[in-house]
Amino acid sequence: MFTQRAVQQSMRRLAVSHPSAALTRFATPAAVATNSHYMQTRQAATQMTSQSDGINMLAQQRTHRPVSPHLGIYRPQVTWYLSALNRITGSILSGGFYVFGAAYLVAPVLGWHLDTMSMAAAFGSWPVFAKVLAKLTLAFPFTFHGFNGIRHLAWDMGRAMTNRQVQVTGWAVVGLSVVSSALLAFFL
Template sequence: MLPQRVAQQSLRRLAVQQPLSLAKFASPAAVATGQYMQMRPTSSITNTSDPTKILAQQRLNRPVSPHLAIYRPQITWYGSALHRITGSVLSGGLYVFATAYLAAPLLGWHLESASIAAAFGALPVAAKFLFKFGVALPFTYHSFNGVRHLVWDLGKTLTNKQVIQTGWAVVGATVLSSLVLALL
């Protein structure tokens, strides 16, 4: 049985080889014992003078991942992106204002509460509403969506239907509470 397998392996290996010259041939015994190694070129391109050009050409021939283009947008995508964006906007605004507040005495700016209240009071009603709505919208969305994430951490409302419902509930509560806060 063993000699038959050795013969079959050597015949299969010889059949796979593509001999171009007599130097490429190996004896059946060398093939059967595994002492013969088939050699193949390492590159399919013969001109390897500039490897960076080859790599750039290979990148152009690669397929582009479908990524977001083939999937239907969902409330969870928008909710996740908006949660991160509103968190960045709120924290960035806080850092900018805190830095300006600390640098105000050195630069001669008046960022005291009285001067800020007087400047805000001098604005037209529409500008006040837009400013308050612009501040309230990211704050309320980030707050409500943060509570939603805390509920998820408890293992609640994690089915697809509940996730969609709570996503739209957060959007509705955000718009409603932002309008209420802007009208105060």
């Protein structure tokens, strides 16, 4: 570092004391030191145009730009779907908890009966198909988001990061989510 600084200062002193054509290959330090004509410049041509001509010129230039590839040209992968489904289930779960919590707080004021006994009695009066469907609808987002969260924690620890392992763990999360949500819906 010291030698580099010494050489640079020496070159600057030399450029100031003996500006010559031989120093043009060191244009950057020489130009900085001498503030002379060794600076690189580029000529730019400009012309006055009206606003509508400028807009038309930009529109014409845009036709020559490359088109960005759309997702439709790529082969869908399990990671895409699981990433989207993880966000969707997280939003459903958090939104559902917030909505139910707010409804539970304002229920006495509005005369709603959201206490446990009233909800259990209402749920018990449903037909079996509706009960299983409601439990499945509530269980799947919870189990999927939970299992996928464990998968993401493994990734945060640097585990299962190869393409093959990501696909295997993705399909394992899907299988575990379906089986566990079905077990919760049918047997609880």
